[in-house]
Amino acid sequence: MSGMRRYPKGARPQFYDDPAMDQAMSMIMVLASEVSVLRDRLDTFERLSAAGAGPSREEVEAYEPDEACLNEREAARQEFFQRLYFVANKRAQEVAEADNSQRYQAVLKDTEEN
Numbered sequence: 001m002s003g004m005r006r007y008p009k010g011a012r013p014q015f016y017d018d019p020a021m022d023q024a025m026s027m028i029m030v031l032a033s034e035v036s037v038l039r040d041r042l043d044t045f046e047r048l049s050a051a052g053a054g055p056s057r058e059e060v061e062a063y064e065p066d067e068a069c070l071n072e073r074e075a076a077r078q079e080f081f082q083r084l085y086f087v088a089n090k091r092a093q094e095v096a097e098a099d100n101s102q103r104y105q106a107v108l109k110d111t112e113e114n
Contacts, residue, residue: 028084036077039077039080041060043072044060047063
């Protein structure tokens with residue numbers, strides 16, 4: 001039974017009209033997660049290396065980052081996600097602005113008619 005691959009039951013949520021877009025976005029998010037983890041591990045390696053000789057795998061695994069390190073990593077992660085989602089965020093902002101403009105024009109028209 002340990003060799004069996006398990007998958008969640010039920011339908012996957014769909015966010016885009018094209019299922020291939022959902023698959024692509026899912027793969028991108030998995031890769032983004034991996035990049036984030038790799039960046040943290042590289043940061044750990046660099047910090048341990050700066051303190052002496054090259055660290056062993058055990059030292060990397062046992063490393064406990066301090067608050068300053070955690071804050072630096074979180075800032076880097078947020079900057080990475082801003083770059084990752086730049087186009088999607090820009091498009092969402094454009095849609096929201098267009099929607100607000102259309103609503104504003106509709107209210108003005110309604111007000112003029114009354």
